[in-house]
Amino acid sequence: MSVGYTGRFLVGGLHSTNIVRENGVRSFSRYYSSVKDEYQKKIADQVKEFPCVLYMKGTPERPMCGFSNTVIRILEAEGATFKSHNVLEDDDLRENIKSFSNWPTIPQVYIKGEFVGGADIMMNMYKTGELSKMLEDAGVVEKQ
Amino acid sequence: MLNSFSRVGYRLSNNIIYRSMSSTNSKGRVEQIIENKLRDSFSPSHLEVLNESYMHSVPKGSETHFKVVVVSDMFKGKSLIEQHRMVNNTLSEQLSSGVHALSVKTATVESWAKNSSVQPSPSCLGGMKNEKK
Numbered sequence: 041m042s043v044g045y046t047g048r049f050l051v052g053g054l055h056s057t058n059i060v061r062e063n064g065v066r067s068f069s070r071y072y073s074s075v076k077d078e079y080q081k082k083i084a085d086q087v088k089e090f091p092c093v094l095y096m097k098g099t100p101e102r103p104m105c106g107f108s109n110t111v112i113r114i115l116e117a118e119g120a121t122f123k124s125h126n127v128l129e130d131d132d133l134r135e136n137i138k139s140f141s142n143w144p145t146i147p148q149v150y151i152k153g154e155f156v157g158g159a160d161i162m163m164n165m166y167k168t169g170e171l172s173k174m175l176e177d178a179g180v181v182e183k184q
Numbered sequence: 185m186l187n188s189f190s191r192v193g194y195r196l197s198n199n200i201i202y203r204s205m206s207s208t209n210s211k212g213r214v215e216q217i218i219e220n221k222l223r224d225s226f227s228p229s230h231l232e233v234l235n236e237s238y239m240h241s242v243p244k245g246s247e248t249h250f251k252v253v254v255v256s257d258m259f260k261g262k263s264l265i266e267q268h269r270m271v272n273n274t275l276s277e278q279l280s281s282g283v284h285a286l287s288v289k290t291a292t293v294e295s296w297a298k299n300s301s302v303q304p305s306p307s308c309l310g311g312m313k314n315e316k317k
Contacts, residue, residue: 106306
């Protein structure tokens, strides 16, 4: 979505030259580690771009996974505004978001730059009212 | 020999119970590993491992989508996210090799006694069809 492919291809292009010239295994690992570094930096910036950021499968209009849909419905019920990223459009993002938060599954919600949880935790925090407070504090919902 | 016989017996008895509970008719290899690992790590007073793969667009008999319910006093004093991380870490090997979705419900013995409701899993929206792996 808002994740551009330009950077990725640039890096890929540069390193594919190395893959031809150098020992295959070493160059490939270098290629992947550079993509990883790039994505970790990109994600670190992305999660701070907006007070509430969601990584999901599909889009808010068309979620492609029940768990992502659950989180969308919760954020809607809270009346929160958020920014979403579709990991199905970018395999590197999909893998790197997992290592970024050390959390194995998607969706992932970040509030004020901090990883908050996935569908199970969001549902729990929604029920306890903890999520309302957190979203209000982040300034993404109108105070009642 | 004796060991393998008793194992078969165990599997068979499980089949009978599980046949009425899920669409798969035997407990899968991954399901068994998950159950063993959670049992070893948390000595749970209550444990459920549900293979919910049949709810998703994956081949019959797949072991890709799981829900686990773990009740253990090892979660005492831990935040929810810490509790879930403990479960994720225990199953990290499975999560990086084939297990695609894991829904986690954790509780302490005390909180489970007060409230033993488990949120049903959401219905599939077909995302697996659009994924490369």
